[in-house]
Amino acid sequence: MSTAFSPSSLNPSVLNVQYAVRGPLAIRAEEYRSRIKKDPHGHGLPFDQVVTANIGNPQQAGLDQKPLTFGRQIAALLEYPPLMDSGKSLFPPDVIQRARELYAEIGSIGAYSQSQGVPFIRQNVAKFIHTRDGYPSNPSDIFLTAGASAGVSLIINMLIASPSTGILIPIPQYPLYTAALAQHKGVPIPYYLDESNGWSTDPQDIEMAIAKASGQGTQVKALVIINPGNPTGAVLRSSTMQDVLRVCERHNLVLLADEVYQSNIHDPAQPFVSFKKVLRASNSPVPLVSFHSISKGVTGECGRRGGYFELVNVPEETKALVYKMLSVGLCPPLGGQVGVDCLVRPPIPGEYSYPLWKEETDAIHSALASRTHIIATRLDALPGVSCVAAPGAMYLFPQLQLPDAAIEAAKVAGHEPDEFYTLELLDQTGICAVPGSGFGQKEGEAHFRLTCLSAGVEEYIGKLETFQRSFWKKYGGELAKA
Ligand SMILES: Cc1ncc(COP(=O)(O)O)c(C=O)c1O
Numbered sequence: 001m002s003t004a005f006s007p008s009s010l011n012p013s014v015l016n017v018q019y020a021v022r023g024p025l026a027i028r029a030e031e032y033r034s035r036i037k038k039d040p041h042g043h044g045l046p047f048d049q050v051v052t053a054n055i056g057n058p059q060q061a062g063l064d065q066k067p068l069t070f071g072r073q074i075a076a077l078l079e080y081p082p083l084m085d086s087g088k089s090l091f092p093p094d095v096i097q098r099a100r101e102l103y104a105e106i107g108s109i110g111a112y113s114q115s116q117g118v119p120f121i122r123q124n125v126a127k128f129i130h131t132r133d134g135y136p137s138n139p140s141d142i143f144l145t146a147g148a149s150a151g152v153s154l155i156i157n158m159l160i161a162s163p164s165t166g167i168l169i170p171i172p173q174y175p176l177y178t179a180a181l182a183q184h185k186g187v188p189i190p191y192y193l194d195e196s197n198g199w200s201t202d203p204q205d206i207e208m209a210i211a212k213a214s215g216q217g218t219q220v221k222a223l224v225i226i227n228p229g230n231p232t233g234a235v236l237r238s239s240t241m242q243d244v245l246r247v248c249e250r251h252n253l254v255l256l257a258d259e260v261y262q263s264n265i266h267d268p269a270q271p272f273v274s275f276k277k278v279l280r281a282s283n284s285p286v287p288l289v290s291f292h293s294i295s296k297g298v299t300g301e302c303g304r305r306g307g308y309f310e311l312v313n314v315p316e317e318t319k320a321l322v323y324k325m326l327s328v329g330l331c332p333p334l335g336g337q338v339g340v341d342c343l344v345r346p347p348i349p350g351e352y353s354y355p356l357w358k359e360e361t362d363a364i365h366s367a368l369a370s371r372t373h374i375i376a377t378r379l380d381a382l383p384g385v386s387c388v389a390a391p392g393a394m395y396l397f398p399q400l401q402l403p404d405a406a407i408e409a410a411k412v413a414g415h416e417p418d419e420f421y422t423l424e425l426l427d428q429t430g431i432c433a434v435p436g437s438g439f440g441q442k443e444g445e446a447h448f449r450l451t452c453l454s455a456g457v458e459e460y461i462g463k464l465e466t467f468q469r470s471f472w473k474k475y476g477g478e479l480a481k482a
Contacts, residue, residue, distance in 0.1 A: 016182040018175065018438070025422055026054050029432035047430035051460055053450045054432045056230070056394050058300030064367075064455035065300050068360050070353045071342040074099050075304075078109050078338055092352040102341060109334035115327035117144025117308070118334075121341045125308055128344035133277035137310060143322060144340055146305040146332045148260050148293040153180045154325055155289050155309070159221050159254060160186035166218035167256075168209060170201065172397060172439035172447070174230040174258070189213040189220060190440060195399065199232035199388055201225065203243040210251055222254040223247070228261040228272065231397040231439050231449040233372070233390020235270040241278040248286040255279075257290040260307070263297040266369035267391035276312055288312040294339040296394070298364040306336025306343070368394060372452040378461050384472045394453055397436065400446040406475035418446040424471060429463040 007015060033050045035043045058065035073091055077083050077099035084096050084103070091099075105120035106113065116122065122139040129137035145151040157180070159165065166187035169177045181188045191209040193199045210220050225244060227236045236244075248255050257275040265272050276290055293307035311319055346361075347353040372390050379387040379398045387398035402410075402417050410420030418435035425448075426432050436447025454460050 013183050013185050017179045018182070023434070023438060025419075025426060025432055025434060028423070029054070029426060029430075032426070032430065045430070046428055047463075049430055051429070051431045051454055051463075053454055053460075054434045056296060056451055056453070057302050058296075058364075058394075058453050059302070060453075063453045065364060065453065066360070067301065068299060068342075068357060070095065070347055070357045071299065071301065071339060073353075074102065074342055075335060075338055078102060078106070079335075081108075094347065094352045102338060106334065106338075109338065111334075113331045113334060113337065115329070115331050116323055117142070117332060117340075118337055121337050122308075124341055125310075125344050129274075129276065129310060133274055133280065135277060135280040137276075141311045141314075141319070143309050143311070143326060144332045144337050145307045145309060145326075146336060147295055147302070148258065148291040148307040148309070149176055150305075150329075150332070151289075151291050151307060151309040152176055152256070152258070153183070154322070155256060156180040156186065157184045158321065158325065160184045161221070162219070163187075164217060164219050166213050166220050168206060168213075168220065168223040168253075169440075170224065170226060170229070172231050172436065172441055172449075173224070174226055175438055177224050178440070187213070187218050189218060192442065193229070193232060193234065195388060198391075199229060199234035199397070201234075201236060201240055201244065203240065203247050206244070206247050210247075220251060220253065222256055224256045224258065225275070226258040227275075228264060228392025230261065230393050231395045231434075232388070233393040233395055233397070234388075235265065235267075235272060235392040237270075238273050238278055241273065241275060242282060245275075245279060245282060245284045245286050249284060254287045254289065257288060259290055260293040260296045261393040262292065264365075264368065264394055265392050266365075266372055270391040272392065276310065279312060285313055287314050289314075292343075294336065294343050297343070298361045299339065299343050300364075301336075301339050304336045304339045305333050306339035307332075308340055368452060371454075371457045372396065374457055375450065375452055375461055375464075378465060379468075382465060382468045382472075384477050385468060390452075394451055396450050396452060397439070397447050398450070399436075400448065401477075402446050403472070403475040403477040406471070409475065418448060421446065421471070422448050425464075425467055429467050431460065431463060431467075 029050050052060055073095045084099055106118050122142040125142045126137040126139040163185050166189040168189045168191055171190040171192050178188050189209050191206045194202055213220050262272045275288055279288055289309050291309045295302040347357045376387045376389045376396050379385050384401045385398050387396055390396055407417050410417040413420055416437050418437055422433050422435045433448045433450050441447050
Protein backbone atom coordinates (compact mmCIF):
# COMPACT_ATOMS: atom_id res chain seq x y z
CA MET A 1 0.00 0.00 0.00
CA SER A 2 1.25 3.46 -0.85
CA THR A 3 1.37 5.71 2.22
CA ALA A 4 2.02 9.45 2.11
CA PHE A 5 5.81 9.10 2.34
CA SER A 6 6.42 5.60 0.96
CA PRO A 7 8.86 5.24 -1.99
CA SER A 8 6.09 4.49 -4.47
CA SER A 9 4.42 7.79 -3.60
CA LEU A 10 7.51 9.87 -4.32
CA ASN A 11 8.88 11.74 -7.32
CA PRO A 12 9.85 8.80 -9.59
CA SER A 13 13.04 10.52 -10.70
CA VAL A 14 14.39 10.12 -7.14
CA LEU A 15 14.08 6.34 -7.54
CA ASN A 16 16.07 6.50 -10.78
CA VAL A 17 19.14 8.20 -9.24
CA GLN A 18 22.18 5.91 -8.90
CA TYR A 19 25.47 6.77 -7.22
CA ALA A 20 27.81 3.78 -7.06
CA VAL A 21 30.68 5.52 -5.23
CA ARG A 22 28.63 5.31 -2.05
CA GLY A 23 26.66 2.20 -3.12
CA PRO A 24 26.21 -1.31 -1.64
CA LEU A 25 29.95 -2.00 -1.53
CA ALA A 26 30.64 1.08 0.54
CA ILE A 27 27.79 0.11 2.87
CA ARG A 28 29.20 -3.42 3.34
CA ALA A 29 32.67 -1.91 3.94
CA GLU A 30 31.19 0.29 6.68
CA GLU A 31 29.65 -2.80 8.33
CA TYR A 32 33.04 -4.53 8.30
CA ARG A 33 34.71 -1.43 9.72
CA SER A 34 32.33 -1.26 12.66
CA ARG A 35 32.62 -5.03 13.25
CA ILE A 36 36.42 -4.68 13.52
CA LYS A 37 36.09 -1.65 15.80
CA LYS A 38 33.62 -3.39 18.10
CA ASP A 39 35.68 -6.55 18.43
CA PRO A 40 39.27 -6.05 17.20
CA HIS A 41 40.32 -9.61 18.08
CA GLY A 42 37.16 -11.64 17.46
CA HIS A 43 35.62 -10.01 14.38
CA GLY A 44 36.02 -13.21 12.32
CA LEU A 45 37.03 -11.41 9.12
CA PRO A 46 40.12 -12.47 7.12
CA PHE A 47 41.58 -8.93 7.50
CA ASP A 48 42.00 -6.43 10.33
CA GLN A 49 41.51 -3.26 8.35
CA VAL A 50 39.16 -1.96 5.69
CA VAL A 51 41.06 -0.11 2.96
CA THR A 52 39.01 2.76 1.58
CA ALA A 53 39.69 2.87 -2.15
CA ASN A 54 36.18 3.73 -3.30
CA ILE A 55 36.03 7.47 -2.94
CA GLY A 56 38.32 10.42 -3.62
CA ASN A 57 38.17 11.68 -0.05
CA PRO A 58 41.83 12.36 0.75
CA GLN A 59 41.45 13.20 4.45
CA GLN A 60 39.23 10.22 5.28
CA ALA A 61 40.27 8.15 8.31
CA GLY A 62 42.79 5.48 7.30
CA LEU A 63 44.28 7.59 4.48
CA ASP A 64 47.32 9.65 5.30
CA GLN A 65 46.66 13.06 3.73
CA LYS A 66 46.82 15.81 6.34
CA PRO A 67 45.06 19.14 5.86
CA LEU A 68 47.41 21.90 4.67
CA THR A 69 48.53 23.89 7.70
CA PHE A 70 48.04 27.28 6.07
CA GLY A 71 44.36 26.72 5.22
CA ARG A 72 43.54 25.30 8.63
CA GLN A 73 45.26 28.18 10.45
CA ILE A 74 43.23 30.70 8.46
CA ALA A 75 40.07 28.68 9.14
CA ALA A 76 40.83 28.55 12.87
CA LEU A 77 41.25 32.33 13.12
CA LEU A 78 38.03 33.00 11.25
CA GLU A 79 36.18 30.48 13.40
CA TYR A 80 37.41 32.22 16.55
CA PRO A 81 38.52 35.78 15.73
CA PRO A 82 39.83 36.67 19.26
CA LEU A 83 42.77 34.36 18.40
CA MET A 84 43.99 37.00 15.93
CA ASP A 85 45.04 38.97 19.03
CA SER A 86 45.64 36.30 21.65
CA GLY A 87 47.21 33.67 19.39
CA LYS A 88 50.26 35.61 18.20
CA SER A 89 52.60 32.97 19.55
CA LEU A 90 50.65 30.19 17.82
CA PHE A 91 49.98 31.64 14.37
CA PRO A 92 52.52 33.05 11.87
CA PRO A 93 52.29 36.78 11.13
CA ASP A 94 51.26 36.33 7.48
CA VAL A 95 48.41 34.05 8.54
CA ILE A 96 47.16 36.59 11.09
CA GLN A 97 47.38 39.34 8.49
CA ARG A 98 45.48 37.25 5.92
CA ALA A 99 42.81 36.30 8.45
CA ARG A 100 42.36 39.98 9.43
CA GLU A 101 41.97 40.90 5.78
CA LEU A 102 39.36 38.19 5.24
CA TYR A 103 37.57 39.08 8.47
CA ALA A 104 37.34 42.71 7.36
CA GLU A 105 35.65 41.53 4.14
CA ILE A 106 33.47 38.73 5.51
CA GLY A 107 32.78 39.50 9.16
CA SER A 108 31.48 36.51 11.11
CA ILE A 109 31.49 33.28 9.15
CA GLY A 110 28.32 32.47 11.04
CA ALA A 111 26.43 34.97 8.89
CA TYR A 112 24.99 34.44 5.39
CA SER A 113 27.07 35.96 2.62
CA GLN A 114 25.93 37.19 -0.78
CA SER A 115 24.29 34.29 -2.61
CA GLN A 116 26.97 34.34 -5.30
CA GLY A 117 29.70 34.24 -2.65
CA VAL A 118 31.79 36.88 -0.85
CA PRO A 119 32.75 39.54 -3.47
CA PHE A 120 36.36 39.76 -2.24
CA ILE A 121 36.82 35.98 -2.60
CA ARG A 122 35.29 36.08 -6.09
CA GLN A 123 37.81 38.79 -7.00
CA ASN A 124 40.59 36.51 -5.83
CA VAL A 125 39.20 33.61 -7.88
CA ALA A 126 39.12 35.88 -10.95
CA LYS A 127 42.77 36.87 -10.36
CA PHE A 128 43.74 33.19 -10.01
CA ILE A 129 42.06 32.36 -13.33
CA HIS A 130 43.73 35.35 -15.02
CA THR A 131 47.15 34.27 -13.77
CA ARG A 132 46.53 30.62 -14.71
CA ASP A 133 45.28 31.30 -18.26
CA GLY A 134 46.69 34.67 -19.23
CA TYR A 135 43.15 35.88 -20.02
CA PRO A 136 41.11 38.10 -17.72
CA SER A 137 38.20 36.84 -15.66
CA ASN A 138 35.38 38.94 -14.28
CA PRO A 139 34.40 38.42 -10.60
CA SER A 140 30.75 38.86 -11.61
CA ASP A 141 31.08 35.66 -13.71
CA ILE A 142 32.29 33.64 -10.70
CA PHE A 143 29.77 31.78 -8.54
CA LEU A 144 30.97 30.18 -5.32
CA THR A 145 29.27 26.87 -4.49
CA ALA A 146 29.05 24.12 -1.85
CA GLY A 147 31.61 21.97 -3.71
CA ALA A 148 31.56 21.49 -7.46
CA SER A 149 28.60 19.08 -7.11
CA ALA A 150 26.17 21.84 -6.17
CA GLY A 151 27.17 23.86 -9.25
CA VAL A 152 26.96 20.88 -11.61
CA SER A 153 23.53 19.93 -10.32
CA LEU A 154 22.22 23.50 -10.62
CA ILE A 155 23.51 23.98 -14.17
CA ILE A 156 22.19 20.60 -15.33
CA ASN A 157 18.82 21.42 -13.78
CA MET A 158 18.73 24.75 -15.61
CA LEU A 159 19.73 23.24 -18.96
CA ILE A 160 17.04 20.57 -19.06
CA ALA A 161 14.26 22.41 -20.83
CA SER A 162 12.14 19.34 -21.61
CA PRO A 163 12.27 15.54 -21.17
CA SER A 164 13.91 15.31 -24.60
CA THR A 165 16.86 17.53 -23.63
CA GLY A 166 20.06 15.50 -23.79
CA ILE A 167 23.54 16.06 -22.36
CA LEU A 168 26.62 14.28 -23.69
CA ILE A 169 28.40 12.36 -20.94
CA PRO A 170 31.78 10.63 -21.21
CA ILE A 171 31.76 6.90 -20.52
CA PRO A 172 33.25 6.08 -18.11
CA GLN A 173 32.09 9.13 -16.13
CA TYR A 174 31.88 10.38 -12.57
CA PRO A 175 28.31 9.35 -11.66
CA LEU A 176 27.29 12.82 -10.48
CA TYR A 177 26.37 13.54 -14.10
CA THR A 178 24.02 10.61 -14.71
CA ALA A 179 22.59 11.10 -11.20
CA ALA A 180 21.84 14.80 -11.89
CA LEU A 181 20.32 13.92 -15.26
CA ALA A 182 18.14 11.24 -13.69
CA GLN A 183 17.02 13.63 -10.98
CA HIS A 184 16.20 16.46 -13.35
CA LYS A 185 14.73 14.19 -16.03
CA GLY A 186 17.14 14.77 -18.89
CA VAL A 187 18.60 12.27 -21.35
CA PRO A 188 22.20 11.12 -20.81
CA ILE A 189 23.91 10.71 -24.19
CA PRO A 190 26.99 8.52 -23.82
CA TYR A 191 30.19 9.03 -25.79
CA TYR A 192 32.98 6.56 -25.20
CA LEU A 193 36.54 7.33 -24.12
CA ASP A 194 39.18 5.27 -25.92
CA GLU A 195 40.86 2.90 -23.46
CA SER A 196 43.27 1.58 -26.09
CA ASN A 197 44.55 5.12 -26.53
CA GLY A 198 45.10 6.17 -22.90
CA TRP A 199 41.38 6.83 -22.33
CA SER A 200 41.51 9.66 -24.82
CA THR A 201 38.53 11.73 -25.95
CA ASP A 202 37.69 11.33 -29.63
CA PRO A 203 35.74 14.28 -31.11
CA GLN A 204 34.58 11.95 -33.91
CA ASP A 205 32.95 9.71 -31.34
CA ILE A 206 31.17 12.75 -29.87
CA GLU A 207 29.93 13.63 -33.39
CA MET A 208 28.59 10.10 -33.81
CA ALA A 209 26.82 10.23 -30.46
CA ILE A 210 25.21 13.56 -31.42
CA ALA A 211 24.04 12.18 -34.76
CA LYS A 212 22.56 9.08 -33.12
CA ALA A 213 20.80 11.03 -30.33
CA SER A 214 19.45 13.66 -32.74
CA GLY A 215 18.15 10.87 -34.98
CA GLN A 216 16.22 9.54 -32.00
CA GLY A 217 14.60 12.94 -31.36
CA THR A 218 16.84 14.08 -28.49
CA GLN A 219 17.69 17.78 -28.38
CA VAL A 220 21.40 17.76 -27.66
CA LYS A 221 22.07 20.74 -25.43
CA ALA A 222 25.42 20.36 -23.69
CA LEU A 223 28.65 18.39 -23.53
CA VAL A 224 30.38 17.31 -20.33
CA ILE A 225 34.16 16.95 -20.32
CA ILE A 226 36.01 15.84 -17.18
CA ASN A 227 39.63 16.92 -17.40
CA PRO A 228 41.73 15.43 -15.83
CA GLY A 229 39.38 12.47 -15.97
CA ASN A 230 37.58 10.61 -13.24
CA PRO A 231 37.74 7.60 -13.22
CA THR A 232 40.34 7.45 -16.02
CA GLY A 233 43.02 9.97 -14.94
CA ALA A 234 43.46 11.00 -18.59
CA VAL A 235 44.58 14.57 -19.37
CA LEU A 236 43.37 16.30 -22.54
CA ARG A 237 45.72 17.79 -25.12
CA SER A 238 45.09 21.36 -26.32
CA SER A 239 44.58 20.12 -29.88
CA THR A 240 41.78 17.78 -28.76
CA MET A 241 40.25 20.62 -26.74
CA GLN A 242 40.21 22.81 -29.86
CA ASP A 243 38.45 20.03 -31.77
CA VAL A 244 35.93 19.65 -28.94
CA LEU A 245 35.19 23.39 -29.12
CA ARG A 246 34.57 23.08 -32.89
CA VAL A 247 32.06 20.27 -32.19
CA CYS A 248 30.29 22.54 -29.67
CA GLU A 249 30.26 25.41 -32.19
CA ARG A 250 28.85 23.19 -34.96
CA HIS A 251 26.05 21.88 -32.78
CA ASN A 252 25.40 24.94 -30.62
CA LEU A 253 26.29 23.15 -27.38
CA VAL A 254 27.07 24.46 -23.92
CA LEU A 255 30.38 23.06 -22.68
CA LEU A 256 30.49 21.89 -19.06
CA ALA A 257 34.17 21.56 -18.15
CA ASP A 258 34.71 19.69 -14.90
CA GLU A 259 38.24 20.74 -13.97
CA VAL A 260 38.30 19.79 -10.30
CA TYR A 261 41.51 17.74 -10.73
CA GLN A 262 43.41 20.54 -12.49
CA SER A 263 46.29 20.50 -10.02
CA ASN A 264 46.52 16.68 -9.81
CA ILE A 265 49.03 16.22 -12.60
CA HIS A 266 51.58 13.39 -12.26
CA ASP A 267 53.34 13.72 -15.60
CA PRO A 268 54.86 17.12 -16.45
CA ALA A 269 54.81 16.10 -20.13
CA GLN A 270 51.00 16.20 -19.98
CA PRO A 271 50.17 19.54 -18.31
CA PHE A 272 46.67 20.73 -17.52
CA VAL A 273 45.29 23.42 -19.83
CA SER A 274 41.93 24.96 -18.99
CA PHE A 275 39.08 25.09 -21.50
CA LYS A 276 38.78 28.81 -20.77
CA LYS A 277 42.31 29.33 -22.06
CA VAL A 278 41.78 27.31 -25.25
CA LEU A 279 38.44 29.01 -25.81
CA ARG A 280 39.89 32.52 -25.43
CA ALA A 281 42.94 31.68 -27.54
CA SER A 282 40.69 30.66 -30.42
CA ASN A 283 38.10 33.39 -29.79
CA SER A 284 35.42 30.73 -29.58
CA PRO A 285 31.83 31.83 -28.83
CA VAL A 286 30.94 28.53 -27.10
CA PRO A 287 29.12 29.06 -23.76
CA LEU A 288 31.35 27.50 -21.11
CA VAL A 289 30.81 26.60 -17.48
CA SER A 290 34.03 25.59 -15.77
CA PHE A 291 33.95 23.93 -12.32
CA HIS A 292 36.61 23.81 -9.63
CA SER A 293 36.68 22.59 -6.04
CA ILE A 294 38.62 22.55 -2.78
CA SER A 295 37.87 18.81 -2.42
CA LYS A 296 40.68 17.57 -4.66
CA GLY A 297 44.14 18.80 -5.66
CA VAL A 298 46.37 18.93 -2.61
CA THR A 299 43.76 20.68 -0.49
CA GLY A 300 41.49 17.66 -0.14
CA GLU A 301 38.99 19.58 1.99
CA CYS A 302 35.93 17.62 0.77
CA GLY A 303 33.99 18.06 3.99
CA ARG A 304 34.17 21.85 4.00
CA ARG A 305 32.13 21.97 0.77
CA GLY A 306 33.79 24.71 -1.25
CA GLY A 307 34.00 25.26 -4.97
CA TYR A 308 33.13 27.65 -7.74
CA PHE A 309 32.12 27.84 -11.37
CA GLU A 310 32.93 30.46 -13.95
CA LEU A 311 30.47 31.38 -16.70
CA VAL A 312 31.98 32.37 -20.04
CA ASN A 313 30.04 33.56 -23.11
CA VAL A 314 26.81 33.33 -21.12
CA PRO A 315 24.11 36.03 -21.64
CA GLU A 316 23.54 38.48 -18.76
CA GLU A 317 19.87 37.41 -18.53
CA THR A 318 20.94 33.78 -17.96
CA LYS A 319 23.49 34.87 -15.34
CA ALA A 320 20.66 36.67 -13.54
CA LEU A 321 18.68 33.42 -13.51
CA VAL A 322 21.68 31.50 -12.15
CA TYR A 323 21.90 34.12 -9.41
CA LYS A 324 18.18 33.78 -8.68
CA MET A 325 18.45 30.00 -8.36
CA LEU A 326 21.49 30.27 -6.07
CA SER A 327 19.72 32.81 -3.92
CA VAL A 328 16.99 30.24 -3.17
CA GLY A 329 19.71 28.34 -1.27
CA LEU A 330 20.83 31.61 0.40
CA CYS A 331 24.61 31.13 0.19
CA PRO A 332 27.38 28.53 -0.01
CA PRO A 333 28.97 27.54 3.34
CA LEU A 334 31.31 30.27 4.56
CA GLY A 335 33.96 27.76 5.68
CA GLY A 336 34.02 26.43 2.11
CA GLN A 337 34.30 29.95 0.71
CA VAL A 338 37.30 30.63 2.96
CA GLY A 339 38.75 27.34 1.68
CA VAL A 340 38.34 28.59 -1.90
CA ASP A 341 40.25 31.76 -0.99
CA CYS A 342 43.14 29.65 0.35
CA LEU A 343 43.03 27.44 -2.77
CA VAL A 344 43.34 30.37 -5.16
CA ARG A 345 45.67 32.43 -2.94
CA PRO A 346 48.22 30.08 -1.37
CA PRO A 347 51.34 31.52 0.31
CA ILE A 348 53.93 32.80 -2.17
CA PRO A 349 57.76 32.73 -1.99
CA GLY A 350 59.03 35.22 0.57
CA GLU A 351 56.01 34.82 2.86
CA TYR A 352 56.52 33.18 6.24
CA SER A 353 54.15 30.30 5.50
CA TYR A 354 55.51 29.48 2.07
CA PRO A 355 58.27 26.94 2.95
CA LEU A 356 55.91 24.74 4.98
CA TRP A 357 53.13 25.03 2.38
CA LYS A 358 55.61 24.04 -0.34
CA GLU A 359 56.92 21.09 1.65
CA GLU A 360 53.41 19.82 2.42
CA THR A 361 52.07 20.21 -1.12
CA ASP A 362 55.19 18.70 -2.74
CA ALA A 363 54.88 15.65 -0.48
CA ILE A 364 51.21 15.14 -1.43
CA HIS A 365 51.89 15.53 -5.16
CA SER A 366 54.81 13.13 -5.16
CA ALA A 367 53.08 10.47 -2.99
CA LEU A 368 50.04 10.48 -5.28
CA ALA A 369 52.12 10.34 -8.45
CA SER A 370 54.31 7.51 -7.20
CA ARG A 371 51.39 5.43 -5.84
CA THR A 372 49.46 5.87 -9.08
CA HIS A 373 52.47 4.72 -11.08
CA ILE A 374 53.27 1.74 -8.84
CA ILE A 375 49.69 0.48 -8.66
CA ALA A 376 49.11 0.87 -12.42
CA THR A 377 52.33 -0.94 -13.34
CA ARG A 378 51.80 -3.81 -10.93
CA LEU A 379 48.12 -4.26 -11.84
CA ASP A 380 48.96 -4.24 -15.53
CA ALA A 381 51.46 -7.06 -14.97
CA LEU A 382 48.84 -9.35 -13.41
CA PRO A 383 47.11 -12.15 -15.32
CA GLY A 384 43.56 -11.14 -16.21
CA VAL A 385 44.10 -7.39 -15.67
CA SER A 386 45.12 -4.52 -17.92
CA CYS A 387 45.59 -1.04 -16.53
CA VAL A 388 46.09 2.18 -18.46
CA ALA A 389 48.53 4.59 -16.75
CA ALA A 390 46.95 7.76 -15.34
CA PRO A 391 48.83 11.05 -15.83
CA GLY A 392 46.32 12.96 -13.69
CA ALA A 393 43.57 12.91 -11.02
CA MET A 394 43.67 10.28 -8.23
CA TYR A 395 42.24 7.06 -9.67
CA LEU A 396 42.89 4.03 -11.84
CA PHE A 397 40.29 2.19 -13.89
CA PRO A 398 41.74 -1.26 -14.64
CA GLN A 399 39.99 -3.68 -16.96
CA LEU A 400 39.36 -7.29 -15.93
CA GLN A 401 39.30 -10.26 -18.25
CA LEU A 402 37.02 -12.52 -16.26
CA PRO A 403 37.09 -16.29 -16.92
CA ASP A 404 33.75 -17.79 -18.01
CA ALA A 405 33.47 -19.65 -14.71
CA ALA A 406 33.66 -16.34 -12.80
CA ILE A 407 30.94 -14.83 -15.01
CA GLU A 408 28.80 -17.91 -14.34
CA ALA A 409 29.45 -17.68 -10.58
CA ALA A 410 28.42 -13.99 -10.68
CA LYS A 411 25.18 -14.95 -12.41
CA VAL A 412 24.43 -17.59 -9.81
CA ALA A 413 25.13 -15.08 -7.03
CA GLY A 414 22.81 -12.55 -8.70
CA HIS A 415 25.48 -9.93 -9.40
CA GLU A 416 26.98 -8.25 -12.42
CA PRO A 417 30.49 -9.73 -13.04
CA ASP A 418 32.35 -6.56 -11.99
CA GLU A 419 30.21 -6.25 -8.86
CA PHE A 420 30.87 -9.90 -8.02
CA TYR A 421 34.62 -9.29 -8.36
CA THR A 422 34.66 -6.19 -6.16
CA LEU A 423 32.49 -7.89 -3.52
CA GLU A 424 34.92 -10.83 -3.38
CA LEU A 425 37.82 -8.38 -3.21
CA LEU A 426 36.20 -6.64 -0.26
CA ASP A 427 35.21 -9.86 1.52
CA GLN A 428 38.68 -11.38 1.23
CA THR A 429 41.03 -8.41 1.57
CA GLY A 430 39.04 -5.52 3.07
CA ILE A 431 39.81 -3.39 0.00
CA CYS A 432 36.75 -1.38 -0.98
CA ALA A 433 36.78 -0.48 -4.71
CA VAL A 434 33.85 0.40 -7.02
CA PRO A 435 32.59 -1.78 -9.89
CA GLY A 436 33.08 -0.24 -13.34
CA SER A 437 29.36 -0.39 -14.06
CA GLY A 438 28.92 2.51 -11.62
CA PHE A 439 30.86 4.73 -14.04
CA GLY A 440 29.71 3.14 -17.30
CA GLN A 441 31.67 0.83 -19.61
CA LYS A 442 31.16 -0.85 -22.96
CA GLU A 443 28.73 -3.76 -23.10
CA GLY A 444 30.40 -6.98 -21.93
CA GLU A 445 33.42 -5.23 -20.34
CA ALA A 446 34.35 -5.36 -16.65
CA HIS A 447 36.39 -2.74 -14.81
CA PHE A 448 36.82 -1.47 -11.30
CA ARG A 449 37.89 1.90 -9.96
CA LEU A 450 40.52 2.31 -7.30
CA THR A 451 41.66 5.49 -5.62
CA CYS A 452 45.41 5.94 -5.23
CA LEU A 453 45.15 7.74 -1.89
CA SER A 454 45.79 4.89 0.49
CA ALA A 455 49.00 4.90 2.53
CA GLY A 456 51.00 1.67 2.76
CA VAL A 457 50.91 1.11 -0.96
CA GLU A 458 53.16 -1.98 -0.78
CA GLU A 459 50.81 -3.80 1.56
CA TYR A 460 47.78 -2.71 -0.38
CA ILE A 461 49.03 -3.68 -3.83
CA GLY A 462 50.42 -6.92 -2.36
CA LYS A 463 46.94 -7.85 -1.14
CA LEU A 464 45.46 -6.99 -4.53
CA GLU A 465 48.02 -9.14 -6.32
CA THR A 466 47.45 -12.13 -4.06
CA PHE A 467 43.69 -11.78 -4.44
CA GLN A 468 43.77 -11.47 -8.23
CA ARG A 469 46.09 -14.46 -8.64
CA SER A 470 43.90 -16.69 -6.48
CA PHE A 471 40.65 -15.41 -8.08
CA TRP A 472 42.10 -16.06 -11.50
CA LYS A 473 43.23 -19.55 -10.55
CA LYS A 474 39.98 -20.39 -8.76
CA TYR A 475 37.94 -19.62 -11.86
CA GLY A 476 40.29 -21.31 -14.30
CA GLY A 477 42.12 -18.39 -15.96
CA GLU A 478 45.40 -19.06 -17.79
CA LEU A 479 48.28 -18.47 -15.37
CA ALA A 480 50.69 -16.70 -17.71
CA LYS A 481 49.86 -13.19 -18.81
CA ALA A 482 48.57 -13.27 -22.40
C1 LIG B 1 34.96 14.74 -11.61
C2 LIG B 1 34.37 15.22 -10.33
N1 LIG B 1 33.59 16.31 -10.35
C3 LIG B 1 33.01 16.78 -9.24
C4 LIG B 1 33.20 16.16 -8.03
C5 LIG B 1 32.50 16.69 -6.82
O1 LIG B 1 33.37 17.33 -5.97
P1 LIG B 1 32.91 18.28 -4.80
O2 LIG B 1 33.37 17.65 -3.54
O3 LIG B 1 33.59 19.57 -5.07
O4 LIG B 1 31.43 18.43 -4.86
C6 LIG B 1 34.00 15.01 -7.94
C7 LIG B 1 34.18 14.29 -6.68
O5 LIG B 1 34.77 13.26 -6.58
C8 LIG B 1 34.60 14.53 -9.14
O6 LIG B 1 35.37 13.45 -9.13
